[in-house]
Amino acid sequence: MDVCVIGAGYVGLTTSAVLASFGHHVHCVDNDELKISMLLEGKVPIYEPGLEELIIEYKEKGNLVFTSQLSDAVKSSSIIFIAVGTPLSEDGMADLSFYQAVADELSTLIDSYKTIVTKSTVPVGTNNKLQRKLLEKGVSAENFDVVSNPEFLREGTAIYDTLHPDKIVIGVNKPKPVATLQKLYQQIEAPLIITSLNGAEMIKYASNAFLAVKISFINELAKISDAYDVDIMDVALGLGTDPRIGPHFLQAGLGYGGSCLPKDLTSMEHQAQKQGITPHLLKAAKTINDSLIDLYVEKLKSKVTNLPTKRITVWGASFKPNTDDTRHSQALKLIDQLIEEGCEVHVFDPIVTVDKQVTNYKEMYESVKRSDVLIVATEWKQFTQADWALVKEKMKGETILDCRNCLSPRTIKHHGFTYLGVARP
Numbered sequence: 241m242d243v244c245v246i247g248a249g250y251v252g253l254t255t256s257a258v259l260a261s262f263g264h265h266v267h268c269v270d271n272d273e274l275k276i277s278m279l280l281e282g283k284v285p286i287y288e289p290g291l292e293e294l295i296i297e298y299k300e301k302g303n304l305v306f307t308s309q310l311s312d313a314v315k316s317s318s319i320i321f322i323a324v325g326t327p328l329s330e331d332g333m334a335d336l337s338f339y340q341a342v343a344d345e346l347s348t349l350i351d352s353y354k355t356i357v358t359k360s361t362v363p364v365g366t367n368n369k370l371q372r373k374l375l376e377k378g379v380s381a382e383n384f385d386v387v388s389n390p391e392f393l394r395e396g397t398a399i400y401d402t403l404h405p406d407k408i409v410i411g412v413n414k415p416k417p418v419a420t421l422q423k424l425y426q427q428i429e430a431p432l433i434i435t436s437l438n439g440a441e442m443i444k445y446a447s448n449a450f451l452a453v454k455i456s457f458i459n460e461l462a463k464i465s466d467a468y469d470v471d472i473m474d475v476a477l478g479l480g481t482d483p484r485i486g487p488h489f490l491q492a493g494l495g496y497g498g499s500c501l502p503k504d505l506t507s508m509e510h511q512a513q514k515q516g517i518t519p520h521l522l523k524a525a526k527t528i529n530d531s532l533i534d535l536y537v538e539k540l541k542s543k544v545t546n547l548p549t550k551r552i553t554v555w556g557a558s559f560k561p562n563t564d565d566t567r568h569s570q571a572l573k574l575i576d577q578l579i580e581e582g583c584e585v586h587v588f589d590p591i592v593t594v595d596k597q598v599t600n601y602k603e604m605y606e607s608v609k610r611s612d613v614l615i616v617a618t619e620w621k622q623f624t625q626a627d628w629a630l631v632k633e634k635m636k637g638e639t640i641l642d643c644r645n646c647l648s649p650r651t652i653k654h655h656g657f658t659y660l661g662v663a664r665p
Protein backbone atom coordinates (compact mmCIF):
# COMPACT_ATOMS: atom_id res chain seq x y z
CA MET A 241 0.00 0.00 0.00
CA ASP A 242 1.20 3.59 -0.57
CA VAL A 243 1.39 5.48 2.68
CA CYS A 244 2.22 9.08 3.51
CA VAL A 245 3.44 9.78 7.06
CA ILE A 246 3.46 13.47 8.03
CA GLY A 247 5.99 14.28 10.76
CA ALA A 248 9.48 12.77 11.05
CA GLY A 249 9.71 12.70 14.87
CA TYR A 250 9.80 9.68 17.18
CA VAL A 251 6.36 8.47 16.10
CA GLY A 252 6.52 9.41 12.41
CA LEU A 253 9.95 7.86 11.84
CA THR A 254 9.15 4.66 13.72
CA THR A 255 5.80 4.27 11.96
CA SER A 256 7.43 4.92 8.58
CA ALA A 257 10.27 2.43 9.14
CA VAL A 258 7.99 -0.32 10.44
CA LEU A 259 5.41 0.10 7.65
CA ALA A 260 8.24 0.06 5.08
CA SER A 261 9.55 -3.16 6.66
CA PHE A 262 6.09 -4.68 6.06
CA GLY A 263 6.56 -4.05 2.34
CA HIS A 264 4.46 -0.89 2.07
CA HIS A 265 5.75 2.07 0.10
CA VAL A 266 6.17 4.94 2.55
CA HIS A 267 6.65 8.66 1.91
CA CYS A 268 7.77 10.31 5.15
CA VAL A 269 7.20 14.09 5.02
CA ASP A 270 8.50 16.80 7.33
CA ASN A 271 8.50 20.57 6.84
CA ASP A 272 11.84 20.81 8.65
CA GLU A 273 14.20 20.90 5.66
CA LEU A 274 17.25 20.25 7.84
CA LYS A 275 15.71 17.05 9.21
CA ILE A 276 14.83 15.86 5.72
CA SER A 277 18.28 16.58 4.33
CA MET A 278 19.84 14.59 7.22
CA LEU A 279 17.45 11.70 6.57
CA LEU A 280 18.23 11.80 2.85
CA GLU A 281 21.90 11.33 3.80
CA GLY A 282 20.93 8.33 5.96
CA LYS A 283 21.40 10.19 9.27
CA VAL A 284 18.61 9.90 11.83
CA PRO A 285 18.13 13.11 13.84
CA ILE A 286 17.01 11.33 17.03
CA TYR A 287 18.56 8.58 19.15
CA GLU A 288 16.28 5.55 19.18
CA PRO A 289 17.91 2.10 19.38
CA GLY A 290 17.67 0.18 16.07
CA LEU A 291 15.87 2.96 14.19
CA GLU A 292 18.78 4.19 12.08
CA GLU A 293 19.59 0.64 10.85
CA LEU A 294 15.96 -0.01 9.92
CA ILE A 295 15.63 3.32 8.12
CA ILE A 296 18.83 2.82 6.13
CA GLU A 297 17.82 -0.74 5.15
CA TYR A 298 14.38 0.20 3.79
CA LYS A 299 15.57 3.46 2.27
CA GLU A 300 18.10 1.45 0.25
CA LYS A 301 15.43 -1.10 -0.70
CA GLY A 302 13.35 1.79 -2.04
CA ASN A 303 10.36 1.32 0.31
CA LEU A 304 11.04 4.46 2.29
CA VAL A 305 11.46 7.94 0.88
CA PHE A 306 11.89 11.24 2.69
CA THR A 307 10.61 14.55 1.37
CA SER A 308 9.51 18.01 2.41
CA GLN A 309 6.99 18.14 -0.46
CA LEU A 310 3.63 17.17 1.00
CA SER A 311 1.67 17.50 -2.24
CA ASP A 312 3.51 14.75 -4.18
CA ALA A 313 3.44 12.42 -1.18
CA VAL A 314 -0.31 12.91 -0.69
CA LYS A 315 -1.06 12.46 -4.38
CA SER A 316 0.72 9.12 -4.55
CA SER A 317 -0.69 7.71 -1.26
CA SER A 318 -4.05 6.22 -0.34
CA ILE A 319 -3.39 6.33 3.42
CA ILE A 320 -2.18 9.48 5.17
CA PHE A 321 -0.87 9.40 8.73
CA ILE A 322 -0.66 12.61 10.75
CA ALA A 323 2.16 12.26 13.30
CA VAL A 324 3.10 15.88 14.02
CA GLY A 325 3.77 17.18 17.52
CA THR A 326 0.94 18.32 19.83
CA PRO A 327 2.91 19.99 22.64
CA LEU A 328 1.48 21.87 25.60
CA SER A 329 0.62 25.49 25.02
CA GLU A 330 1.26 28.13 27.69
CA ASP A 331 -2.22 27.70 29.18
CA GLY A 332 -1.79 23.92 29.56
CA MET A 333 -4.04 23.00 26.62
CA ALA A 334 -2.76 20.89 23.73
CA ASP A 335 -1.24 23.14 21.07
CA LEU A 336 -2.86 21.93 17.87
CA SER A 337 -1.25 24.48 15.57
CA PHE A 338 0.96 21.90 13.76
CA TYR A 339 -1.97 19.52 13.43
CA GLN A 340 -4.26 22.25 12.11
CA ALA A 341 -1.66 23.45 9.63
CA VAL A 342 -1.52 19.91 8.24
CA ALA A 343 -5.33 19.75 8.07
CA ASP A 344 -5.38 23.05 6.13
CA GLU A 345 -2.77 21.77 3.68
CA LEU A 346 -4.57 18.47 3.20
CA SER A 347 -7.82 20.26 2.42
CA THR A 348 -6.18 21.80 -0.65
CA LEU A 349 -4.51 18.58 -1.82
CA ILE A 350 -7.11 15.81 -1.62
CA ASP A 351 -8.67 15.05 -5.00
CA SER A 352 -9.08 11.26 -4.76
CA TYR A 353 -10.06 8.88 -1.93
CA LYS A 354 -7.74 8.93 1.12
CA THR A 355 -7.89 7.33 4.56
CA ILE A 356 -6.65 10.05 6.92
CA VAL A 357 -5.26 8.54 10.11
CA THR A 358 -4.40 10.59 13.20
CA LYS A 359 -1.45 9.10 15.12
CA SER A 360 -0.73 12.29 17.07
CA THR A 361 -2.24 12.48 20.55
CA VAL A 362 -5.12 14.95 20.21
CA PRO A 363 -7.87 16.08 22.61
CA VAL A 364 -11.21 14.32 22.49
CA GLY A 365 -13.27 15.72 19.62
CA THR A 366 -10.32 16.69 17.41
CA ASN A 367 -10.83 13.99 14.75
CA ASN A 368 -14.52 14.86 14.47
CA LYS A 369 -13.48 18.50 14.01
CA LEU A 370 -11.00 17.45 11.33
CA GLN A 371 -13.76 15.68 9.45
CA ARG A 372 -16.04 18.76 9.65
CA LYS A 373 -13.20 21.07 8.66
CA LEU A 374 -12.36 19.08 5.51
CA LEU A 375 -16.02 19.07 4.48
CA GLU A 376 -16.35 22.82 5.14
CA LYS A 377 -13.25 23.45 3.04
CA GLY A 378 -14.90 21.69 0.13
CA VAL A 379 -13.31 18.23 0.22
CA SER A 380 -15.92 15.80 -1.07
CA ALA A 381 -17.25 13.32 1.55
CA GLU A 382 -16.58 10.49 -0.94
CA ASN A 383 -12.90 11.42 -1.06
CA PHE A 384 -11.91 10.74 2.54
CA ASP A 385 -12.49 8.99 5.83
CA VAL A 386 -10.97 10.01 9.14
CA VAL A 387 -9.53 7.44 11.56
CA SER A 388 -8.13 7.92 15.06
CA ASN A 389 -5.33 5.39 15.56
CA PRO A 390 -3.39 6.59 18.63
CA GLU A 391 0.18 5.47 19.20
CA PHE A 392 1.32 3.72 22.41
CA LEU A 393 5.05 3.25 21.73
CA ARG A 394 7.60 4.14 24.39
CA GLU A 395 10.80 5.97 23.54
CA GLY A 396 13.83 3.71 23.85
CA THR A 397 11.81 0.65 22.75
CA ALA A 398 9.85 2.29 19.92
CA ILE A 399 10.43 -0.36 17.24
CA TYR A 400 9.67 -3.32 19.49
CA ASP A 401 6.52 -1.60 20.78
CA THR A 402 5.32 -0.85 17.25
CA LEU A 403 5.89 -4.43 16.11
CA HIS A 404 4.41 -5.96 19.28
CA PRO A 405 1.71 -3.60 20.58
CA ASP A 406 -0.65 -4.87 23.28
CA LYS A 407 -3.55 -3.56 21.18
CA ILE A 408 -4.37 -1.55 18.08
CA VAL A 409 -6.98 1.10 18.78
CA ILE A 410 -9.05 2.19 15.79
CA GLY A 411 -11.58 4.97 16.18
CA VAL A 412 -13.98 5.45 13.28
CA ASN A 413 -17.37 6.89 12.40
CA LYS A 414 -18.10 4.14 9.87
CA PRO A 415 -16.77 0.62 9.22
CA LYS A 416 -15.08 1.12 5.81
CA PRO A 417 -11.62 2.33 6.97
CA VAL A 418 -11.31 -0.45 9.57
CA ALA A 419 -10.62 -3.00 6.81
CA THR A 420 -7.98 -0.68 5.31
CA LEU A 421 -6.09 -0.46 8.60
CA GLN A 422 -6.44 -4.20 9.23
CA LYS A 423 -4.79 -4.82 5.85
CA LEU A 424 -2.06 -2.28 6.55
CA TYR A 425 -1.24 -3.87 9.93
CA GLN A 426 -1.83 -7.50 8.94
CA GLN A 427 1.69 -8.56 10.04
CA ILE A 428 0.99 -7.37 13.58
CA GLU A 429 -0.65 -9.76 16.02
CA ALA A 430 -2.62 -7.73 18.54
CA PRO A 431 -6.23 -7.35 19.59
CA LEU A 432 -8.14 -4.68 17.69
CA ILE A 433 -10.14 -2.24 19.75
CA ILE A 434 -12.67 -0.61 17.50
CA THR A 435 -14.45 2.40 18.90
CA SER A 436 -15.68 5.88 17.99
CA LEU A 437 -13.29 8.70 17.05
CA ASN A 438 -13.84 10.25 20.50
CA GLY A 439 -13.42 6.86 22.18
CA ALA A 440 -10.00 6.26 20.61
CA GLU A 441 -8.81 9.72 21.62
CA MET A 442 -10.01 9.13 25.19
CA ILE A 443 -8.28 5.71 25.41
CA LYS A 444 -4.94 7.36 24.61
CA TYR A 445 -5.30 10.03 27.32
CA ALA A 446 -6.71 7.50 29.80
CA SER A 447 -3.63 5.26 29.32
CA ASN A 448 -1.09 8.00 29.94
CA ALA A 449 -3.10 9.49 32.81
CA PHE A 450 -3.30 6.06 34.46
CA LEU A 451 0.45 5.51 34.10
CA ALA A 452 1.15 8.93 35.64
CA VAL A 453 -1.25 8.21 38.52
CA LYS A 454 0.38 4.81 39.12
CA ILE A 455 3.85 6.38 39.31
CA SER A 456 2.63 9.13 41.65
CA PHE A 457 0.92 6.53 43.82
CA ILE A 458 4.18 4.63 44.39
CA ASN A 459 6.04 7.92 44.93
CA GLU A 460 3.54 8.97 47.60
CA LEU A 461 3.98 5.58 49.25
CA ALA A 462 7.76 6.10 49.08
CA LYS A 463 7.43 9.31 51.09
CA ILE A 464 5.37 7.52 53.76
CA SER A 465 7.62 4.44 53.72
CA ASP A 466 10.67 6.68 54.18
CA ALA A 467 9.21 7.98 57.45
CA TYR A 468 8.78 4.41 58.73
CA ASP A 469 12.14 3.06 57.46
CA VAL A 470 10.40 0.73 55.04
CA ASP A 471 12.09 -0.22 51.75
CA ILE A 472 9.85 0.96 48.88
CA MET A 473 11.31 -1.74 46.62
CA ASP A 474 9.85 -4.39 48.94
CA VAL A 475 6.51 -2.58 48.92
CA ALA A 476 6.49 -2.43 45.09
CA LEU A 477 7.35 -6.13 44.92
CA GLY A 478 4.60 -7.05 47.34
CA LEU A 479 2.07 -4.85 45.55
CA GLY A 480 3.05 -5.89 42.05
CA THR A 481 2.61 -9.62 42.57
CA ASP A 482 -1.16 -9.07 42.85
CA PRO A 483 -2.34 -9.60 39.25
CA ARG A 484 -5.03 -6.96 39.77
CA ILE A 485 -2.24 -4.40 40.31
CA GLY A 486 0.66 -5.77 38.25
CA PRO A 487 4.41 -5.10 38.64
CA HIS A 488 4.90 -2.39 36.00
CA PHE A 489 5.17 1.34 36.63
CA LEU A 490 5.80 0.90 40.34
CA GLN A 491 9.38 2.18 40.22
CA ALA A 492 9.55 5.02 42.75
CA GLY A 493 12.09 7.79 42.32
CA LEU A 494 12.42 11.19 40.76
CA GLY A 495 9.07 10.88 38.99
CA TYR A 496 7.84 10.91 35.43
CA GLY A 497 8.99 13.21 32.65
CA GLY A 498 9.19 12.96 28.89
CA SER A 499 7.24 14.34 25.99
CA CYS A 500 3.99 12.52 26.82
CA LEU A 501 2.98 11.77 30.42
CA PRO A 502 3.27 15.36 31.77
CA LYS A 503 1.64 16.98 28.74
CA ASP A 504 -1.14 14.45 28.34
CA LEU A 505 -2.04 14.53 32.04
CA THR A 506 -2.26 18.33 31.92
CA SER A 507 -4.26 18.25 28.70
CA MET A 508 -6.68 15.69 30.17
CA GLU A 509 -7.10 17.95 33.21
CA HIS A 510 -8.05 20.85 30.93
CA GLN A 511 -10.40 18.69 28.89
CA ALA A 512 -12.21 17.73 32.12
CA GLN A 513 -12.36 21.31 33.38
CA LYS A 514 -13.75 22.47 30.03
CA GLN A 515 -16.76 20.26 30.81
CA GLY A 516 -17.08 21.58 34.39
CA ILE A 517 -15.48 18.47 35.92
CA THR A 518 -12.73 18.77 38.56
CA PRO A 519 -10.24 15.93 37.97
CA HIS A 520 -9.06 15.50 41.60
CA LEU A 521 -6.91 12.40 40.99
CA LEU A 522 -5.14 13.86 37.94
CA LYS A 523 -4.33 17.05 39.85
CA ALA A 524 -2.97 15.04 42.78
CA ALA A 525 -0.73 12.98 40.48
CA LYS A 526 0.83 16.17 39.12
CA THR A 527 1.23 17.74 42.58
CA ILE A 528 3.06 14.65 43.83
CA ASN A 529 5.31 14.51 40.75
CA ASP A 530 6.16 18.21 41.08
CA SER A 531 7.22 17.71 44.72
CA LEU A 532 9.87 15.06 44.04
CA ILE A 533 12.81 17.28 43.04
CA ASP A 534 12.57 19.12 46.38
CA LEU A 535 12.22 15.82 48.21
CA TYR A 536 15.54 14.52 46.83
CA VAL A 537 17.34 17.85 47.33
CA GLU A 538 16.13 17.91 50.95
CA LYS A 539 17.32 14.33 51.37
CA LEU A 540 20.76 15.42 50.18
CA LYS A 541 20.78 18.44 52.48
CA SER A 542 19.93 16.23 55.45
CA LYS A 543 23.22 14.35 55.02
CA VAL A 544 25.54 16.82 53.26
CA THR A 545 26.29 20.04 55.12
CA ASN A 546 27.02 23.26 53.20
CA LEU A 547 25.55 21.92 49.95
CA PRO A 548 26.22 25.16 47.97
CA THR A 549 29.98 24.71 48.46
CA LYS A 550 29.96 21.19 47.03
CA ARG A 551 31.02 19.76 43.70
CA ILE A 552 28.23 17.49 42.51
CA THR A 553 28.24 15.06 39.61
CA VAL A 554 24.92 14.12 38.04
CA TRP A 555 24.72 10.97 35.92
CA GLY A 556 21.85 11.12 33.43
CA ALA A 557 20.06 14.02 31.75
CA SER A 558 17.50 12.43 29.42
CA PHE A 559 14.02 11.79 30.82
CA LYS A 560 14.71 8.06 30.90
CA PRO A 561 17.42 5.67 29.64
CA ASN A 562 18.01 4.80 25.95
CA THR A 563 16.79 8.09 24.57
CA ASP A 564 18.26 11.53 23.88
CA ASP A 565 14.91 13.16 24.66
CA THR A 566 15.11 15.75 27.44
CA ARG A 567 11.58 17.10 27.15
CA HIS A 568 10.18 17.56 30.71
CA SER A 569 13.20 15.66 32.06
CA GLN A 570 13.17 15.39 35.86
CA ALA A 571 16.97 15.01 35.74
CA LEU A 572 17.28 18.44 34.10
CA LYS A 573 14.92 19.94 36.69
CA LEU A 574 17.13 18.50 39.43
CA ILE A 575 20.21 20.00 37.74
CA ASP A 576 18.44 23.41 37.63
CA GLN A 577 17.68 23.16 41.33
CA LEU A 578 21.28 22.28 42.21
CA ILE A 579 22.54 25.24 40.15
CA GLU A 580 20.06 27.47 41.99
CA GLU A 581 21.36 26.15 45.33
CA GLY A 582 24.81 27.38 44.21
CA CYS A 583 26.42 23.96 43.68
CA GLU A 584 29.17 23.31 41.13
CA VAL A 585 27.47 20.83 38.81
CA HIS A 586 29.23 18.29 36.57
CA VAL A 587 27.20 16.13 34.22
CA PHE A 588 27.65 12.91 32.31
CA ASP A 589 24.96 11.46 30.04
CA PRO A 590 25.75 8.81 27.40
CA ILE A 591 24.00 10.85 24.66
CA VAL A 592 22.92 14.28 25.90
CA THR A 593 25.06 17.40 26.34
CA VAL A 594 23.38 19.73 28.82
CA ASP A 595 23.09 23.34 27.72
CA LYS A 596 23.24 24.91 31.20
CA GLN A 597 25.81 26.25 33.67
CA VAL A 598 27.40 22.84 34.13
CA THR A 599 30.55 21.01 33.01
CA ASN A 600 29.71 18.23 30.56
CA TYR A 601 31.88 15.12 30.21
CA LYS A 602 32.39 12.62 27.43
CA GLU A 603 33.76 10.00 29.81
CA MET A 604 31.71 8.70 32.73
CA TYR A 605 34.53 8.16 35.28
CA GLU A 606 36.19 11.50 34.46
CA SER A 607 32.95 13.20 35.51
CA VAL A 608 33.22 12.05 39.14
CA LYS A 609 36.84 13.21 39.64
CA ARG A 610 37.12 15.17 42.91
CA SER A 611 33.33 15.28 43.35
CA ASP A 612 31.78 15.42 46.79
CA VAL A 613 28.52 13.81 45.73
CA LEU A 614 27.37 11.58 42.87
CA ILE A 615 23.69 11.65 41.90
CA VAL A 616 22.18 9.00 39.63
CA ALA A 617 19.24 10.76 37.99
CA THR A 618 18.50 8.41 35.07
CA GLU A 619 18.97 4.65 35.24
CA TRP A 620 21.18 4.06 32.18
CA LYS A 621 22.67 0.55 32.22
CA GLN A 622 26.24 1.87 32.39
CA PHE A 623 25.37 3.59 35.69
CA THR A 624 23.75 0.57 37.32
CA GLN A 625 26.75 -1.54 36.25
CA ALA A 626 29.43 1.03 37.16
CA ASP A 627 32.84 0.07 38.51
CA TRP A 628 32.26 1.38 42.04
CA ALA A 629 35.85 0.80 43.14
CA LEU A 630 36.97 3.13 40.34
CA VAL A 631 34.29 5.70 41.25
CA LYS A 632 35.51 5.60 44.88
CA GLU A 633 39.10 6.13 43.76
CA LYS A 634 38.16 9.20 41.69
CA MET A 635 35.66 10.89 44.01
CA LYS A 636 36.62 13.17 46.87
CA GLY A 637 33.46 12.64 48.89
CA GLU A 638 31.54 9.48 49.61
CA THR A 639 27.86 10.26 49.12
CA ILE A 640 25.78 8.65 46.38
CA LEU A 641 22.18 9.78 45.91
CA ASP A 642 20.16 7.18 44.00
CA CYS A 643 17.19 9.05 42.52
CA ARG A 644 15.91 6.03 40.55
CA ASN A 645 16.31 3.22 43.10
CA CYS A 646 18.46 1.52 40.52
CA LEU A 647 21.53 0.77 42.66
CA SER A 648 22.06 -1.87 45.30
CA PRO A 649 22.53 -0.09 48.66
CA ARG A 650 24.55 -3.12 49.82
CA THR A 651 27.02 -2.88 46.92
CA ILE A 652 27.34 0.87 47.29
CA LYS A 653 27.97 0.66 51.04
CA HIS A 654 30.39 -2.24 50.51
CA HIS A 655 32.58 0.11 48.44
CA GLY A 656 32.76 2.59 51.30
CA PHE A 657 30.09 5.05 50.17
CA THR A 658 27.12 6.50 52.02
CA TYR A 659 24.02 5.42 50.09
CA LEU A 660 21.13 7.90 50.03
CA GLY A 661 17.66 7.31 48.67
CA VAL A 662 14.02 7.85 49.56
CA ALA A 663 12.58 4.85 51.42
CA ARG A 664 15.81 2.85 50.96
CA PRO A 665 16.94 2.15 54.53
Ligand SMILES: NC(=O)c1ccc[n+]([C@@H]2O[C@H](COP(=O)([O-])OP(=O)(O)OC[C@H]3O[C@@H](n4cnc5c(N)ncnc54)[C@H](O)[C@@H]3O)[C@@H](O)[C@H]2O)c1
Pocket residue numbers: 246247248249250251252269270271272275323324325326338339341342359360361362391392393394395499500
Ligand atom coordinates in the same frame (compact mmCIF):
# COMPACT_ATOMS: atom_id res chain seq x y z
N1 LIG B 1 7.28 10.51 21.43
C1 LIG B 1 6.55 9.48 21.82
O1 LIG B 1 7.04 8.57 22.49
C2 LIG B 1 5.09 9.41 21.46
C3 LIG B 1 4.42 8.19 21.65
C4 LIG B 1 3.05 8.12 21.34
C5 LIG B 1 2.39 9.24 20.86
N2 LIG B 1 3.06 10.39 20.70
C6 LIG B 1 2.36 11.54 20.12
O2 LIG B 1 2.69 11.57 18.73
C7 LIG B 1 2.81 12.92 18.26
C8 LIG B 1 4.21 13.15 17.70
O3 LIG B 1 5.14 12.98 18.75
P1 LIG B 1 6.72 12.98 18.46
O4 LIG B 1 7.39 12.77 19.77
O5 LIG B 1 7.01 12.06 17.33
O6 LIG B 1 6.91 14.48 17.98
P2 LIG B 1 8.23 15.23 17.49
O7 LIG B 1 8.14 16.58 18.04
O8 LIG B 1 9.42 14.38 17.78
O9 LIG B 1 8.07 15.26 15.90
C9 LIG B 1 7.06 15.93 15.25
C10 LIG B 1 7.54 16.26 13.82
O10 LIG B 1 6.47 16.87 13.10
C11 LIG B 1 7.05 17.83 12.22
N3 LIG B 1 6.03 18.78 11.72
C12 LIG B 1 5.41 19.77 12.40
N4 LIG B 1 4.56 20.42 11.59
C13 LIG B 1 4.62 19.82 10.37
C14 LIG B 1 3.97 20.04 9.11
N5 LIG B 1 3.07 21.00 8.96
N6 LIG B 1 4.31 19.25 8.09
C15 LIG B 1 5.22 18.26 8.22
N7 LIG B 1 5.86 18.01 9.39
C16 LIG B 1 5.57 18.78 10.45
C17 LIG B 1 8.15 18.47 13.04
O11 LIG B 1 9.09 19.13 12.24
C18 LIG B 1 8.71 17.25 13.77
O12 LIG B 1 9.78 16.66 13.08
C19 LIG B 1 2.44 13.79 19.47
O13 LIG B 1 1.08 14.07 19.43
C20 LIG B 1 2.75 12.88 20.66
O14 LIG B 1 1.98 13.23 21.80
C21 LIG B 1 4.41 10.50 20.97
Ligand SMILES: O=c1ccn([C@@H]2O[C@H](COP(=O)(O)OP(=O)(O)O[C@H]3O[C@H](CO)[C@@H](O)[C@H](O)[C@H]3O)[C@@H](O)[C@H]2O)c(=O)[nH]1
Pocket residue numbers: 361391392393394395396448451455488489490491492493494495496497498499500501559560
Ligand atom coordinates in the same frame (compact mmCIF):
# COMPACT_ATOMS: atom_id res chain seq x y z
O1 LIG C 1 7.75 2.83 37.20
C1 LIG C 1 8.07 3.84 36.57
C2 LIG C 1 7.97 3.93 35.15
C3 LIG C 1 8.33 5.11 34.52
N1 LIG C 1 8.78 6.17 35.25
C4 LIG C 1 9.10 7.43 34.55
O2 LIG C 1 7.99 7.79 33.75
C5 LIG C 1 8.40 8.51 32.60
C6 LIG C 1 7.77 7.95 31.35
O3 LIG C 1 8.26 6.67 31.08
P1 LIG C 1 7.69 5.79 29.86
O4 LIG C 1 6.22 5.72 29.98
O5 LIG C 1 8.43 4.54 29.81
O6 LIG C 1 8.15 6.71 28.65
P2 LIG C 1 7.46 7.32 27.33
O7 LIG C 1 8.37 6.95 26.22
O8 LIG C 1 7.18 8.75 27.60
O9 LIG C 1 6.09 6.52 27.08
C7 LIG C 1 4.83 6.97 27.58
O10 LIG C 1 4.29 7.96 26.76
C8 LIG C 1 4.12 7.57 25.36
C9 LIG C 1 3.62 8.78 24.62
O11 LIG C 1 2.26 8.99 24.73
C10 LIG C 1 3.15 6.40 25.31
O12 LIG C 1 2.95 6.01 23.96
C11 LIG C 1 3.68 5.24 26.15
O13 LIG C 1 2.75 4.16 26.14
C12 LIG C 1 3.91 5.75 27.58
O14 LIG C 1 4.49 4.70 28.38
C13 LIG C 1 9.94 8.45 32.60
O15 LIG C 1 10.44 9.68 33.08
C14 LIG C 1 10.27 7.34 33.57
O16 LIG C 1 11.51 7.54 34.22
C15 LIG C 1 8.87 6.10 36.62
O17 LIG C 1 9.25 7.06 37.29
N2 LIG C 1 8.51 4.93 37.25
